[in-house]
Amino acid sequence: MQKEHNLSKNQKIIFDLIDKSGGPMKAYSILFNVQKKGIKAPLQVYRALGKLVEIGKIHKIESRNAFIACQNSSCQVSKATAFSICESCENVSEISNSKLSKYLSNFSDNSGMKYSKYNLEFFGLCKKCKSK
Amino acid sequence: MQKEHNLSKNQKIIFDLIDKSGGPMKAYSILFNVQKKGIKAPLQVYRALGKLVEIGKIHKIESRNAFIACQNSSCQVSKATAFSICESCENVSEISNSKLSKYLSNFSDNSGMKYSKYNLEFFGLCKKCKSK
């Protein structure tokens, strides 16, 4: 269960935008979209993004430098994320598969390393793009 | 088994540098290091990096914007990569665990998506940093 966080003004504006978009958004596209709301500088966007990522309301899609609203209410606050990315239309969705997350959360090898977090990105073609 | 590729001059210079470094290197750090060899512009570096990634000689660590030599001779040419990253010392190593790669390569869900590639990054503390 996610802890309730009281988002600040900028955090709320930016979260709502990303959430409503339904897909990944890039920082400067966000900036462009919130300028009418008084958010004028990149840093204002990046600060809000940083906080939203920290509390698990959004995730960063590392391979795309983009941010997407968390679609998984039971997600362990960004400690365990998996995404599927269509390399043709760039559609992204969060994978919530308990077997997968259990498998990866429990993964360990003989490196002596203690894993506390992972991010997995799958690439391929989505249903639509496959049939083109 | 990896196909043999004849690296071009720039590709060889840049691969050798990354390989010898033993860890991840960032593009502009690479640029700085190869300037004495006549590679003067970012694009020359990025082009070589692009090709080296394409043929699987190096991998990009997406969360770090860095590039590391492939440490896994049997790796499926960058189609299936997994790394462990120490969040304290930033040491990165490639995970080659056949159970893991088999599990992920065969992963599928009911999204209708055909996955042809994945990248997994684990984060945590390495042995050394844990004991500090």
Next chain:
DNA sequence: TAACGTTATGTAATAATATAACATTTATAA
């Protein structure tokens, strides 16, 4: 409520990462 510490905001400048566009050269193979 006053004082304090923490979190968030505003603003300007700049750093770090990556690509576009175009001209030329080298390697490969038909």
Next chain:
DNA sequence: TTATAAATGTTATATTATTACATAACGTTA
């Protein structure tokens, strides 16, 4: 040898992200 693809060189520019510093709002607790 010719033509085709791959690689190179160069300049400029686009995109992504942070540093530094000043101020304001919020939450706690004395």
